[in-house]
Amino acid sequence: MKTHVSIVLLVLLGGMGLYAAPPSPNYQQDFEGEEGMSGWKAWAQSGENTSEVNFVGSSSEKSHSGKQSLKFDLTFHEGSYCYWSSQALKIPATGDLKLIGYIYVE
Amino acid sequence: MSVAFGRNLDLPPSLASGVATATPIKQASKKWQYFEIEIGDNTAENAIRLLGTDKVYRYVDRVALMFRGKFQPGQRAVVYVDDLKVTGKAKAGGEKEFELLVTEESARQLANATEWKRRIGKEAAALHVVIKKSETLPQGFKQHVLGSAAEVERMAETLTAQVAGKLKSKAWIRTSEAVAWQENLQAMQRVVPNLNRLWEYCEANPDRKNIIYLPAAITGQTLLPKALPVEAAPGDVVELSATPGEYEPATFAIFSNDEMREVTLQVSDLKSGQNVLIAGVIDLRVVKVWYQAGIKGIGGYRPGGKRYLVPELLLKDDDLIWLDGAKQRNLMRHRNPSGDLEYVDISDPDVKKNSDVLPQDSAQLQPFTIPANSLKQLWLTAHIPKGAKPGGYQGRVRILVGGKEYDQLTIKLTVLPFLLEPCPHVHSFYHHSRIGAKSRSPFQINYASRSEAQLEAELRNMNEHGLTSPITYQEYGEGLIKVLEMRKRVGMPAKSLFTIGQRAGNSSDPKQLQDLQQKVKQWVGLAKKYGYQNVYIYGFDEAKGDEMASQRAAWKAVRDAGGKAFAAGYQGSFEAVGDLQDLIVLAYKPDPKEAEKYHSVGHQIFSYANPQCGPEVPETFRRNYGLLLWKSNFDGAMDYAYHRGFGHVWNDFDDVRYRDHVMAYPTVDGVIDTLQWEGYREAVDDTRYLATLQKKIIKAPKAKRQEAKAAEKWREDLDIDGDLNVISKRMIEWILKL
Numbered sequence: 001m002k003t004h005v006s007i008v009l010l011v012l013l014g015g016m017g018l019y020a021a022p023p024s025p026n027y028q029q030d031f032e033g034e035e036g037m038s039g040w041k042a043w044a045q046s047g048e049n050t051s052e053v054n055f056v057g058s059s060s061e062k063s064h065s066g067k068q069s070l071k072f073d074l075t076f077h078e079g080s081y082c083y084w085s086s087q088a089l090k091i092p093a094t095g096d097l098k099l100i101g102y103i104y105v106e
Numbered sequence: 107m108s109v110a111f112g113r114n115l116d117l118p119p120s121l122a123s124g125v126a127t128a129t130p131i132k133q134a135s136k137k138w139q140y141f142e143i144e145i146g147d148n149t150a151e152n153a154i155r156l157l158g159t160d161k162v163y164r165y166v167d168r169v170a171l172m173f174r175g176k177f178q179p180g181q182r183a184v185v186y187v188d189d190l191k192v193t194g195k196a197k198a199g200g201e202k203e204f205e206l207l208v209t210e211e212s213a214r215q216l217a218n219a220t221e222w223k224r225r226i227g228k229e230a231a232a233l234h235v236v237i238k239k240s241e242t243l244p245q246g247f248k249q250h251v252l253g254s255a256a257e258v259e260r261m262a263e264t265l266t267a268q269v270a271g272k273l274k275s276k277a278w279i280r281t282s283e284a285v286a287w288q289e290n291l292q293a294m295q296r297v298v299p300n301l302n303r304l305w306e307y308c309e310a311n312p313d314r315k316n317i318i319y320l321p322a323a324i325t326g327q328t329l330l331p332k333a334l335p336v337e338a339a340p341g342d343v344v345e346l347s348a349t350p351g352e353y354e355p356a357t358f359a360i361f362s363n364d365e366m367r368e369v370t371l372q373v374s375d376l377k378s379g380q381n382v383l384i385a386g387v388i389d390l391r392v393v394k395v396w397y398q399a400g401i402k403g404i405g406g407y408r409p410g411g412k413r414y415l416v417p418e419l420l421l422k423d424d425d426l427i428w429l430d431g432a433k434q435r436n437l438m439r440h441r442n443p444s445g446d447l448e449y450v451d452i453s454d455p456d457v458k459k460n461s462d463v464l465p466q467d468s469a470q471l472q473p474f475t476i477p478a479n480s481l482k483q484l485w486l487t488a489h490i491p492k493g494a495k496p497g498g499y500q501g502r503v504r505i506l507v508g509g510k511e512y513d514q515l516t517i518k519l520t521v522l523p524f525l526l527e528p529c530p531h532v533h534s535f536y537h538h539s540r541i542g543a544k545s546r547s548p549f550q551i552n553y554a555s556r557s558e559a560q561l562e563a564e565l566r567n568m569n570e571h572g573l574t575s576p577i578t579y580q581e582y583g584e585g586l587i588k589v590l591e592m593r594k595r596v597g598m599p600a601k602s603l604f605t606i607g608q609r610a611g612n613s614s615d616p617k618q619l620q621d622l623q624q625k626v627k628q629w630v631g632l633a634k635k636y637g638y639q640n641v642y643i644y645g646f647d648e649a650k651g652d653e654m655a656s657q658r659a660a661w662k663a664v665r666d667a668g669g670k671a672f673a674a675g676y677q678g679s680f681e682a683v684g685d686l687q688d689l690i691v692l693a694y695k696p697d698p699k700e701a702e703k704y705h706s707v708g709h710q711i712f713s714y715a716n717p718q719c720g721p722e723v724p725e726t727f728r729r730n731y732g733l734l735l736w737k738s739n740f741d742g743a744m745d746y747a748y749h750r751g752f753g754h755v756w757n758d759f760d761d762v763r764y765r766d767h768v769m770a771y772p773t774v775d776g777v778i779d780t781l782q783w784e785g786y787r788e789a790v791d792d793t794r795y796l797a798t799l800q801k802k803i804i805k806a807p808k809a810k811r812q813e814a815k816a817a818e819k820w821r822e823d824l825d826i827d828g829d830l831n832v833i834s835k836r837m838i839e840w841i842l843k844l
Contacts, residue, residue, distance in 0.1 A: 022201040023165050027192040043170055046411035050177065062186045064138045069188035076107070076177035079411060080762035085114070085170040086190075092204075093145045093164035094197035099113055100142045101190040105135045105183075 023092040027099075031058045031070045038070060039087030046079030056084070064102040107175035108132045109185055111141050114170060117162040127172055138188070146194065163204050176762055229294045233258060236301045246315070246363035247308040250479075251301060254335035258297055261290060293327075297335045307340040316362040318342055318515060319481070322831050323355040324785045326725040328417055330395060331480045336361065344486065344503075347520035347838065351492045352791065353570065355784050357393070358515060359483040360505070366476040368508045371484065376501035376519055383499055387490060388517065390471050390503070393483035393781065394419035396427055396436045397453055398722065399758045399765050413453070413759070418722045419771065420485050420779040422467050424474035438756065440464045457753045457760035461548055465756065465773045485784075488519060496523035524841060527797040529572060529790050531735050532712065532742030534604055535719065535769070537576035538750060539564055542585040551772055553751040554579070558588060563776035565589075566596040568748065571783060572790030576748065577604040577644070582628055590636045600637035604744070605629065606644045610671060614659040622660060623667035630668045642689055645673035654682050661686040674714060674744075680704060689741075696738035710741040719745050720767040724785025725830065732789030733826040733833070736796060749777075792830065795837040796821070802844040813843050 031038055037057045045051055052075045059071035072084060091097065108130035115124045128141035145166050169190065173183060233255055240251040307317065321329060321338035329336065338359065348354035360366070371390050376383040398416040413434040419427065428437040428449055437449040440463050450463055476482040486503075498520050505513040538554040545555035556564070568576055575598070580586045586607065594600070608629055613619060626643060633641045643664045645657050654675065661671040665686065672689035679690055680703045692700055693715040704711040716730045717723070731743045750767040753760030769786065770777035799821065806814035817840040824833065 023163075023196075023204050025192055025194075025196040027169075027190070029190045031188060043168070050411075051173075054182075059186065062188075064188035066188075069186040072171060072183065072185045072187075074173070074183050076173070076181045076183070077179050079177050080175060081411075082173040082177075083112075083170050085168040087168075089166055089168055091145060091166040091192055092196045092200040093115055093166055094200055095146050096194040097146045097192055097196055098142050098144055098194050099111070099166070099169055099190070099192055100140070101111060102138045102140055102188045103109075103111060103131065103135075104138050104186040104188075105109060105131050105133070106185070 023090040025091055025095075025097055027089055027091055029070075029086070030066055031063075031068045032066045033068075034058075040070060040084055043083040043085035045082040049077050050079035051076050051082045062104055064104070069104070107173060107177060107181060107183065109171065109173050109183060111143065111187070112170045112172045113143055113145055113166045114168050115145075116165055116167040118165075123167075125170075125172070130174070145192070165204075229291075229298045230262075232298045232302070236298070236305055240305055243305070243308050244312055246479075247317075250317070250334070250361065250363075251304055251308065254297070254301055254304070257334045258294055258301075261294065293337065296337060300337070300339045301335065303339045314513075315364055316360055316366070316513060318513070319359040319361065320344060321357055321359065321483075323357045323485075324724045324728050324788050324830070326723070328722075329359055329393070329481060329483045330415055330417065331477070331482070333481075336481060342514075343516045343518055345518045345520075346488060347522055348488055348490045349522045349524060349526050350490050350494045350496075352490050352526060353787060354488045354490070354791075355788070356486045356488070357483060358486070359481050360476055360513075361479075361481045362476045363479060365478040366507050366512070368473045369476060369482075369512075370473050370506045370509070371471060372504040372506065373517075374501040374504070376499035376517060378495070378497035378499040378521075381495045381497060381499070383491070383494060383501075383519070383521075385501070387488055388501075388503075389487045389489065391420040391422055391485045391487075391779075392424045392471070392474055393417045393485050394421045394424065394427055395483075396429060397434050397758075416722045417483060418780050418782075420781070420784070422470060423472040425472065426465065426467055438463060438465055440466070452754070452756045453759050454757070455760050457757055458548075460754040460757055460760075462550055463754070463756065464550055465771070465778075466775060467773060467778055486517075487784075490519075490521055494521045496521045522838065522842075524798065526791070526794040527801055529574075529794050530797045531740070531790075531793060532575050532602065532710075532744075533573045533731070533790055534575040534577055534712070534742065534744040535568070535573060536606070536744070536747035536750070537564070537568070538579050538747060539772075540580050540585065540607075541588060543581075549751075549754050551755065551774070553747075553749045553755045553772065556772075558592075559775065560772070561589070562592045562596065564748070564770070564772070565592050565598065567770055567777050567779070569596045569598050571787040572794075573748075573786070574598045575602060575604060575742075577606055577744065579606050581607045582625065582632070586632065590632070594636060600633075600639075602640040602642060603629075603633045603638040604642045604644075604672065608643050610643045610645045610657060610660040610664050612646065612653075612656040612660050619659060619663040623663050626664050626667035626669040640670050641668075642670045642672040645671055645687075648674050648676070648693070650676060650678070651682075654679060658683060658686060674746075684709065691744045696734060696740045698738045701739040701741075705739070712742040712744040713738070713740050714743065714745045716745075718767055719747055719750070719769045720765060720782070722780070722782055724781045724788075727782050727785040728788045728792065728830055729826065730789075731786055732792040733796070733824070733830070736793050737824075737826050788830075792834060792837075795834060795841070799837050799841050799844075802841055806844050810844055813840075817844060 029038055054073040054075060056072050058068045060068050061071065063069045110127040110130040112125050112127035117123060126143060128143050171187060237252065237255050240248055243251060317340050319336050319338040320341045327337040344356050344358055346354050346356045373385040373388045375385050395415050395417045397413045400412060426439055430437055435451050436453040438452045439447055439449050442448050443462060450459060452460055452463060501517045503515040503517060504511065539556040539561050540554060541556055541558050541561050543555055545552060547555060578589055580589045608625055629641045645661060646653055664671050670688035671686055674691040676693055677700060684703060685707060687709060689710045689712060690704060691712045691714050695716055696713045701711050713735060735743060747767050748769055749755055749772055752764040752766055755766050755768060756771060758765055769783040770779055803814045803818050
């Protein structure tokens with residue numbers, strides 16, 4: 001066992017500050033401007049060879065409002081699932097909150 | 107393939123999370139479509155359902171675009187999303203709740219970390235002593251011991267890094283992550299003393315080429331051929347105890363520096379003075395490690411989309427399944443229609459290849475091979491004859507290689523001087539197997555269609571595992587009579603007959619209800635001839651809300667005709683139909699409050715899906731369907747299912763949604779047991795020991811009142827989350843004292 005590993009851990013625990021940021025119901029993305037992928041990234045897929053990215057990012061080819069939307073252009077090879085997710089959020093799952101949006105499947 | 111927008115719900119400080127999506131889109135829409143997903147208070151119900159508590163904070167940690175389905179090579183998807191937004195109002199006071207449930211928990215875990223650091227330091231010092239003295243061991247053993255020590259070091263580093271990483275990204279620790287951390291430390295605390303014993307064993311036996319490990323039989327740890335460290339101490343004496351009539355498992359594992367070919371095992375008679383138990387009371391099988399898919403849900407977690415080596419099957423013939431390590435495939439030996447033996451890939455998602463597979467194990471243990479630097483686990487089941495005289499018996503297992511004496515183990519078997527009380531719970535499975543039914547399955551070996559010999563073998567196997575009341579799917583008629591005869595022959599008690607061969611439905615039409623009543627009367631009449639006191643007719647499976655309530659007229663008709671109504675369901679069922687539902691099979695972790703409700707009207711409550719059948723977690727099955735039932739005041743268990751194939755029942759990779767649910771794998775002439783199934787048998791036995799102790803307490807003579815009082819106190823305070831092997835030993839000690 002390497003004792004220094006444990007010491008490193010405690011330094012991290014102590015230095016991190018335990019008070020987590022409070023949750024917030026504010027979330028909105030319209031993909032306008034120079035956002036690029038806007039914090040979106042590959043989250044999980046069934047295997048290493050599940051999919052290939054042709055393009056993922058802000059695009060002016062289609063938009064529900066404004067001039068841009070977020071475009072996903074993927075080619076699949078095998079497997080059964082492939083998920084892309086937003087930036088990390090902390091939206092409280094209480095009250096009457098809803099996530100709404102628009103999707104266009106070409 | 108479909109695409110949908112979704113959200114991921116996090117439930118800190120628990121480890122649970124869950125995905126929900128908007129309606130999936132399966133075809134190109136060529137237009138903008140609006141979607142919405144609720145993320146509000148409905149999640150509280152999910153938390154309770156998943157975790158049995160609402161003491162968690164609930165938040166959405168990401169929104170996601172989800173592509174699902176069986177992807178075809180080259181399939182392309184182009185999707186645009188726009189104007190994502192959260193609308194509505196959050197509940198006031200959420201920040202405070204978050205702080206209470208998450209931040210305070212993290213602070214508590216941080217306080218524990220100081221203590222954990224001290225313990226890590228202690229184990230580290232002990233580990234270094236082992237490493238230092240192992241330098242003098244013969245090369246093969248030195249490599250094994252040092253390899254094990256290196257893995258322990260890696261375990262600590264990974265663990266530490268994971269926790270630090272989690273704090274950095276989320277700034278809180280989930281309770282269950284802290285528990286996992288603690289469990290890993292406990293593993294180190296077990297492993298380091300074992301390594302010390304291993305060193306002593308190697309030092310004392312420098313000429314040996316193999317090591318025999320003696321792990322606990324039913325355990326949460328898995329033994330894999332190449333994985334170090336081995337979570338067991340070395341030794342050469344297998345010890346076990348059992349009562350007359352009982353089945354009791356034990357296990358040992360052989361590690362060899364060199365390849366061992368043509369290994370055979372021979373068991374001697376076991377002797378205790380003049381008393382002899384013939385060698386046949388001990389059954390030996392190899393534990394087969396093979397590739398399986400991921401697990402989701404209670405009882406262990408392995409992410410999907412990968413293949414894992416998992417110990418599961420108990421085989422007489424190790425060569426029934428061959429492993430192709432390079433391609434991570436399971437190959438099964440079978441006789442093809444031409445009569446030739448061949449190996450077929452039973453791990454290919456293209457399941458058509460398995461249509462004609464006819465698995466069959468040997469009746470006798472066949473010679474097997476242990477590759478160099480590899481571990482092989484053997485399984486031993488002692489079945490004590492009912493008339494066996496109590497006492498300490500001793501015998502041996504000879505290990506032969508190529509027919510020559512190689513090594514041996516001593517077996518010390520204690521036959522206890524008392525008999526076990528019957529199990530206080532009803533144990534049942536959903537058992538799809540039927541005779542005489544035309545199979546709709548494309549597979550010769552499937553999970554439902556059976557010959558009479560196959561079905562009787564399955565019933566016998568269940569009865570021998572303490573599962574004495576399986577649900578029959580057989581329809582009314584000649585087949586049913588044969589099934590009832592079989593149940594009698596294999597020794598299943600005739601108390602309650604649970605059937606899905608007759609369903610209640612939800613008609614309220616008087617004519618249809620009259621027909622239903624006639625059928626119920628037929629069932630009740632036939633069952634009575636075989637001694638059954640009750641016939642339970644199944645309702646809608648896992649129904650909720652209006653669907654659940656729509657059965658009231660049908661259930662009333664069933665009951666008026668002398669039958670009883672039962673169905674699987676969820677919390678909330680009692681409030682809707684509890685007055686008419688004679689038995690609920692309640693999903694997830696048993697809740698004593700639910701038991702109280704059903705008992706208040708003289709009805710019963712069974713447990714299921716905690717977990718569903720199948721995951722290779724023998725200790726979980728032992729705990730959750732044994733002492734947990736007792737602690738929760740449940741009347742029984744009815745898990746799904748003895749075997750249920752999603753695709754082919756032997757192929758774990760041919761369904762995108764579910765793994766096969768299997769406790770015993772069907773073959774041409776019976777079944778092949780699994781480790782989880784052996785765990786289930788111990789669940790039944792644990793509660794039988796507890797019932798025996800309870801009776802001893804009640805009937806204790808005056809001279810033993812003090813001990814009886816102490817035993818009752820121990821029973822009341824029993825922590826069922828503790829080490830089940832230790833609990834079992836304590837129960838035996840108390841019974842012997844009284």
